[in-house]
Amino acid sequence: MLRADTRVIAADGATLPQIGDKITDKSAPPDDGAVREWIGPEVSGHWAELRNWIGEFYPGVFAPDWLYGGKNRGWSLRYKKTRAFVTLVPEYERFSTLVVMGGAEREKFEERRYVWRPQLVKLYDDAKTYTDGKWLTVAISSADDLHDVMELLTLKRPPLPHSNSTSRSPRKTSSR
Template identity: 30%
Template sequence: MNNLEKVSHETMVFMRGKYRLDEIGDGRDELKFKQGQKTVLTVYTHEDKFTFLIIFGIKEREIFEARRDEFSKDILNYYDDAKTYHDGKWIFIDVTEPAQLEEVKRLIQIKKKPNRKPFPKETAVYSKCGQRCDLCVHYTGTTEEQRAVMEPLLNKMWENNDWSMRCNGCYSDDCYCKDDPCNAKGCAPEKGIAECRECSEFPCIRATSADYRSMIHTQVHYADEITWGILPYVPWQYEGQQG
């Protein structure tokens, strides 16, 4: 991935891993992350950059002012030059590189504390590519009650209504991709390792079936659709290990 693609990917991994929010796109060049009527972050897409908009109210401005020394000169300039309206200080930040995004992440966490509660890991079952088998609709250990919750959300996310395939996981004799290896099962042996999680490049595009959905977009996805339609298939999203 180039730098802009990395920014796109890491933005979505961070926002979805840390927050449980609706993603409301306008179908053109704007994506809002919202909780109810409140917008936490707006991202505008351009050919050569992303523009992030974070609006700080009085409380957030007080927190930022107390922590000014933690931020770079560029961020301070964006903040100081931002106009203040009745609803707060509108901070527009152009981002082209992952290093810039790291500072934006800290601003987002001033705006709103992370609100996504990770699923328990005590009973976690992992695939060779690092995904959570036990959170997958296809896993044999998933209850029918849970499937009844998941399937309507998966239908919306993936435009598919057949979730009947069942799988016991990568380490079982009846893994669904045993005879037709997935990307992960083909790539890891080529590198002389047993599974993706042993790789220094993990997680990568080949390690997850949903990674191409983990880029900045302008569609509409609601929080529950993301929780069950994307996150189980993106390594580490429920693990609290990202950014």
Template identity: 30%
Template sequence: MRNYNEFQKVKEETMRFMRGRYALDEMLGKHYENDCLRFRQGKKTIVAIVLHEDYYDFQIIFGKAEREKFEAQKNEFPQFIVDIYDKALTYPDGKWMLIRVDTMEAFEAVKKMILIKKRPNRKPFPKENALYGKCGHRCDLCIHFTGGTISEEFRKELEERLTRVYDNSDWSMRCSGCSTPGCYTNSCHQLKCAEEKGYADCVSCREYPCSRATVGYAEFGKKSILADDVKWGILPYVANQYGN
């Protein structure tokens, strides 16, 4: 049970890191018989994640410059990462590594390797006029919000993006925001969860942020999603926008 709970944490933190820090297309493919998400900028794959039931395999390829950076920081990595690096074969296009990740220790090491591979490139949402719901979502960026922060023209664009992300075509529900007469709270599972635990909102809960405080995907699905669809179709609907 401990390993399962830790891997659940790994899945959540992987998504927060990859989607909150990077603007990359997520392209579904295969790694032998397993489903695999390749995170791409244009045609270049930055990292691939092979999806297993109880662990992830991260496939990372280091070119010459990246190998030099890694070797300069080698003593900062756990020994098992160093061993994988040393044993990995180097081909003309780089050193290929496949790293099993089912613990937070392994994930933190892989995060550092991804940062060597590519600097974060997702620009944060403007915060000047941000409106947050009790769940930590961005009301002002929400397709349902009626507070005048998005135009009807942009709402139609959001409908197209969210339909691609969630395979749902009905976005007619409207909400005027938390604590307003027009608040759509009757079916808000996030606030019901908070109330059951004795909190007025999600963000006050000691377990926040958690996978329940999200309407966006709680873990990576077997689906290709474009970087801009992640930005407008997922990030506004997750806890603290994954730090974005």
């Protein structure tokens, strides 16, 4: 079976990136500027907000760690203590998050099944379940997607007690 190649070739012969392409230069992990340029200005705001939110609500808990997954998976930024909390995957003009939902998290998700946005429930239902849990990949392209991920992470691990009551927190699912 032949497959048409839909890659766009620039005048200089270089292949132009397509939406969803990963950062695959394995020589060094990308810095903040490279990630911002790769995912684009609008999406980089969501990237920064999620990273800041994790730092604010889980201070000192996670040390973000860049992982190289090969030429197909590229670079990803994992937040982990003993188990993975969330992995952020910068992609061309977007980014995705990977949240592994263990048994307890799946029970909590199911208890609130009809409160979540339908798009998230469909992602959850379509996600494959492995022995270590359900691997849920959520593409972040809007504030709603970002808040869904924040709620999933709160479900996975409640934030540490916080003295600043005016801080951003995920909106309540009961308000939907």
